[in-house]
Amino acid sequence: MGFLSGIVGLPNTGKSTLFNLITRAGVPAENYPFCTIDPNVGIVNVPDENLLKIAEIIHPEKITPTTLKIYDIAGLVKGAYKGEGLGNQFLGHIRGVDAIVHVVRCFEATNVTHVYNEINPVSDMEIILTELVMADLEIVQKRKEAVIKGLRVGKKDVARAEIETIEEMEQILLQGKCLIDTGMDLDRSLMKSWGILTAKPYLVVANIGEDDVIEHTSKYEQLEQWGREQGRKVIPICTKFELEASELTEEERREFLSSVGIERSGVDILIRACYEILDLITFYTPVGQELKAWTIRKGGTLHDAAGLIHTDIQEGFIRADVVSLQEFLSHRGIHGAKEAGAVLTEGREFVLRDEDVVVIHFR
Template identity: 45%
Template sequence: MGFKCGIVGLPNAGKSTIFNALTAAKAEVASYPFSTIQPHQGIAPVPDLRLKEIARLIQPKKTIPATLEIWDIAGLVKGASQGEGLGNQFLSHIRNVDALLHVVRCFEDENVSHPGETIDPRRDIDMVNTELLLADLEIVSRRITKIEKLARVGEKGYREELEILKEIEAGLNNGIPVRGMPTLAGLTKGLKDPQLLTSKPVLYVANISENKSKEEETYRAKVIQVAAEEKSPVVAICGKLEAELEDLGEEEKKEFLKEYGLPQSGLEMLVAEGYHLLNLIVFYTVVSKELRAWTVVQGTKAPEAAGKIHSDMEKGFIKAEVINYKNFIVAGSLPAAREKGMVALEGRDYEVCDGDIITFKFNF
């Protein structure tokens, strides 16, 4: 599994539309708010041009892309944390995701209602972020009440946790998300329970329409501005168009993108940004005619990468035969690369690089 992400946003922002485009799983899309009631979980293949290129050269029997897990939940509205709308009860489904996709409506469409009547990206973003803050605050306060007594009777672990929680509580009360509390970096990992939503990195998605009206351009610019202020990445995609793209074949898709002057689809951009945000890289394996892409965090050592495939491979790791994608393309095949001495033998300390094609040698 590459990474897990949860989609948040106001009702009718286009969350399910984007979810469908990403996963090709058909969640209900409708012009009325709260069309999503049950949370949907989907698996999206990671769009990967290198994987296609390697497949073209080696003609494997099977090609398996890396995947990411996505959760589409109900729209959040003001007061969700106090039980308004449907949002809050579903937040539990995204507590253990790695990142949040915050979909912001930038498309105008009089047939699609907006919970705030008008489109105002800064206000809309604030509304959602406030609900996430309040949801975290509730969890933190509950945990504080629970461990206060234990801390008083002297357990050191609890005392430390209590201190951190108090600091978080104060920050949240001042409207600061946990990811914006630099002194806490790393410390929250040591907390027992809370998978705090505002500690997760956020990727803003400006959901634009294909019309590109002047107003819509200002909306998009606003999202970019807000994202920049909090140093979060942002992509602008046209959810509706992307969903239609998914129904086309490979060639048609390419033609279509060319017509719009786009180098890649919005989804490709979105996934690439997600990888960047989470420091993820991709490596490839070719085993018995099966080509497969895997996701690991940058800095992963070879044995740990082997462990992604099978825990026995990590335990019995001997060495890794490695060639990077760029060299592989020059060589044209693994045997040719070996012959030319382009395949390196690496040991336990080797740090996997993005685009490595690796053959693991191991003892069972």
């Protein structure tokens, strides 16, 4: 279990720098293309101010935030879908992720080479998306052939239903569009099992230069405008600056960043945004001496939640006390909330809401 976001982009856009920043794992971030070959995986805490608010009431010995997994994937170049650069390997790594974080270079820096010699964020973004679209088109067209063959050999019912979906996908991809950017109803797990890339939710990180933090450059603004047209979030992060700041203590870091005009760490914003595009919600378990935050897909039930915590808890599930965070805080804990009648007693089919506080009773 655990949700994966993959960092994707042209070579030398600052993907490993961003990954380092997120995980502070110290993977190589050097000025040469294809510096990252094997994907580096990191686990990051999801920043969550609610944990402190709950902790003020229950004073736990331990607070455990929920986590996301991040992959730092190798750079991709034009023609990747035909195997250029590290094409196939690279696309394979993206197939395994749940969401994509595109890193687009907006910083100038003459000492860092650009594979196409010119910094053009919108065009760079489109190069990458085109590769993903072409890779998907290949899959879809191969599938179409196979299904048509299936029709000939008599697997008619299954094949007819599938061909409609496939042809709709093909039409979208032939227009150069990502599947997720259209209104098409996509079955997430089916798309994943087919290895479809453009059905994955994505967001964009604009890696901006040190001089562009307060006043954005026109290059960044073009990318932002592009994002607005696509309905995609573009998050400006000065990775170099934030990486330097990450050496400091939490308080110094905040002070330093705010002195250069950064009020909230780009990484915090990014992690929260990943959480949103993945359609995730959080629930809290204030049990014993440990306060813990958990991640679950929207629509997840108490049964799913119990399974996440422990299979024994899932198997022995009796019922759960559920209270919204708001009620929990305003009644200063679960007992107060119970007295006020704000605690629900629910069975395994109950669908969790974002920020529910949950106590599961089990055999």
